[in-house]
Amino acid sequence: MQRLFCSRWIISGVSLAVGTGIGVALSGASDRFHGENNLLRKIPVIPIPSVNAASELLPYPQAQLTPSKSTAAVKYGFPSLSHIRSRESHVTCYDARNRTPAWVIEQLNAGTLSGTSDRKLCDFKEDDSVHVYHRATNSDYRGSGFDRGHLAAAANHKWSQKAMDDTFYLSNVAPQNPHLNQNAWNNLEKYCRSLTKHYENVYVCSGPLYLPRQELDGKMYVKYQVIGKNHVAVPTHFFKVVILEKKHGEVELRPYVMPNAPVDEKIPLERFLVPIESIERASGLLFVPNILKRTNNLQAISAKA
DNA sequence: TTTAATGT
Numbered sequence A: 001m002q003r004l005f006c007s008r009w010i011i012s013g014v015s016l017a018v019g020t021g022i023g024v025a026l027s028g029a030s031d032r033f034h035g036e037n038n039l040l041r042k043i044p045v046i047p048i049p050s051v052n053a054a055s056e057l058l059p060y061p062q063a064q065l066t067p068s069k070s071t072a073a074v075k076y077g078f079p080s081l082s083h084i085r086s087r088e089s090h091v092t093c094y095d096a097r098n099r100t101p102a103w104v105i106e107q108l109n110a111g112t113l114s115g116t117s118d119r120k121l122c123d124f125k126e127d128d129s130v131h132v133y134h135r136a137t138n139s140d141y142r143g144s145g146f147d148r149g150h151l152a153a154a155a156n157h158k159w160s161q162k163a164m165d166d167t168f169y170l171s172n173v174a175p176q177n178p179h180l181n182q183n184a185w186n187n188l189e190k191y192c193r194s195l196t197k198h199y200e201n202v203y204v205c206s207g208p209l210y211l212p213r214q215e216l217d218g219k220m221y222v223k224y225q226v227i228g229k230n231h232v233a234v235p236t237h238f239f240k241v242v243i244l245e246k247k248h249g250e251v252e253l254r255p256y257v258m259p260n261a262p263v264d265e266k267i268p269l270e271r272f273l274v275p276i277e278s279i280e281r282a283s284g285l286l287f288v289p290n291i292l293k294r295t296n297n298l299q300a301i302s303a304k305a
Numbered sequence B: 001t002t003t004a005a006t007g008t
Helices: A021-026 A031-034 A051-057 A063-064 A069-073 A163-167 A178-182 A185-199 A276-283 A297-304
Strands: A085-086 A091-095 A100-108 A149-151 A173-176 A201-209 A237-245 A252-257
Touching: A031 A051, A069 A173, A085 A173, A100 A173, A149 A178, A149 A185, A178 A185, A185 A237, A185 A252, A201 A276, A237 A276
Parallel strands: none
Antiparallel strands: A085 A091, A091 A100, A100 A201, A149 A173, A201 A237, A237 A252
């Protein structure tokens, strides 16, 4: 398994500690607020919800009755809100900092795969629901050397032209190595579709990863390219967590990771299986938290690989 | 077949 990630890529959670440099990087920013440019006026502000909205987000019922100091703190708005979007074909959580999805989840079955929807009628499009400061555009990708790689695949949603159209929002897209996109990753997507022949429902959650690697000084760094005027982040890897629902309610997980680089499509897909925990640690996400994952025998298989 | 980008 290690070899498939390149020898120096590390996916273990131990290596994911955040450095202390961020305080240094941000110091001095406040001076700019008072400078001639009056930057504060240019800062995008998310519409201010009611002050009580903060208490509505808290899991403590009493907070709704008595606004506290912390609710007063957001008098001028939350710097961010949930970036979850519901589309015809998928649900996505947008990563505004990286201008890509954080994750995209979709449901596949025999029904979603059949229909007359035509990919030729679709065009990649900006997601207007994302603030212009955080939005990826087609021009960011043009000439970058990267494909606009779907996370929820177009061919998974032939059941409705609208559903297929929705997969072409750039909020469902990340910069992907063209060879990977058109070969090994495409094969993984086809494999997911084929699984609908054997399972009632196939849920697929896909997203980018930014894995740390050791540089020449022996220290760990997360390094990734950004493309275009909007600095769209180029993930180092992609994950795909396949959740298989059997007839009797039994659930099986198949978690895959591929590097965002050419991958020989002769390598069997099973070789890209990883423990679900490694994706969870690296991504900050948790998958199907309400089922027992430790009993998943596929983990044992990937651990042996 | 499904992925895309590129050039018109």
